[in-house]
Amino acid sequence: MNIIDWAVNTMGTLGGPGVALLLLLECVFPPIPSEVILPLGGVSAGRGEHTYIGILIWSVIGSVLGAYILYGIGRALGPERTREIFIRLPLINAKDFQKTDEFMQKHGKTAVFLGRFIPGIRSLISVPAGMFAMPFGVFTLLTAAGSAIWNAIFIAFGYYLGSRWQVIEPYTDIFSKVCYVLVVLVCLWILVKLIMRERKRRAAGLPDPDEKHLEELKKDQ
Template identity: 60%
Template sequence: MNIVDWAVETIDAFGGPGVAFLIALESIFPPIPSEVILPLAGVTAARGEHNLIVMYLWAAAGSMVGAYVLYGIGRALGAERLRRLVIRLPLVHVEDYDKSVRFMDRYGYAGVFFGRMVPGIRSLVSIPAGVYEMNLVRFSLLTLAGSGIWNAIFVGLGYGLGENWHVIEPYTDVISNVVYVIIVVIALWWGIRLLLRERRRRRLGLPDPDAEELRALDAEKD
């Protein structure tokens, strides 16, 4: 049984709670495509089996549950623990961590809102929000707003197309795949950039920016 068949059976069996469960799961495990789950919710509403507004509400509930789980993971990790981890990672320096803190301070709220509408990113954006202890009320409102727009688009498409929802499925897959490729390319570019930076540092004989902090951490253990 593929993911689509499983999603159909789950929604048929449990209705709105099934949609919430699938969307929450999708928020935690990005390979499960909300671009398929949400139109299916709209299709069941178009058939008259469920109310469209109720489907919207259940989808929103699932988005919030998944977001809170990942936010909690980030909050449990914490900024200080992450900083200690970054210091010990090869290629990455503590200055990179400090830049990420400044970035979150400046663009964190916009990132949470717009990130909810980007496949792949929409799940992961909750973790840094938790790590940097974003205000929970603002996080909740931004998540609800961003996810609400995303959910409304795809549930609405499913509702409008009815039984013909599968017409858009190949296109949603293409869009998602393109976004994933872009993310991979950016990750590779970032990794190569760090590698070249490290090679340049060693060639110039520059000191390790993290050396002093590493010594301080080792001293704390002793």
């Protein structure tokens, strides 16, 4: 039995709560694709087995609960521990941590909301939200709002197209692949910038900006 068959059986057995469970798992186990789960939930609603609103509500519950798990991981790490990790990693330093913190303080709400529409980012954005202590209520509201819009669209495909919803699957698959490629390209671009910065620093004979911080950490340990 493949993942899709298992997802269909789970929804058939548990109904709306099954949709919530699958979307919760999708947040921490990306191979379960929401772009397939949601239309299937819409198909069952279109057949009268469930209501559109019911499936949508359960889907948002699952998306939010899944996001809570990753948000909790971020909160468990916390800003101080995250800062320690930053300064121990090659190529990045405490200033990069500060810039990340400033970005989340300034643009974190937008990132959490819009991140719900981007495969890959949809789950991961919850981690920095937790790391930099975005208020729990704000995080919940933004996650629920973004997830509701995304989920409503894909549930509607299944609801109105029925078993023919698969005609859109190639397009959603292309969209997902393009998003993943763009994420990889951005990561590679950042990596190249960091490598070039480190080369310039060494060529100029400048000290590692994190040496003092690392010495302080060793003393504390």
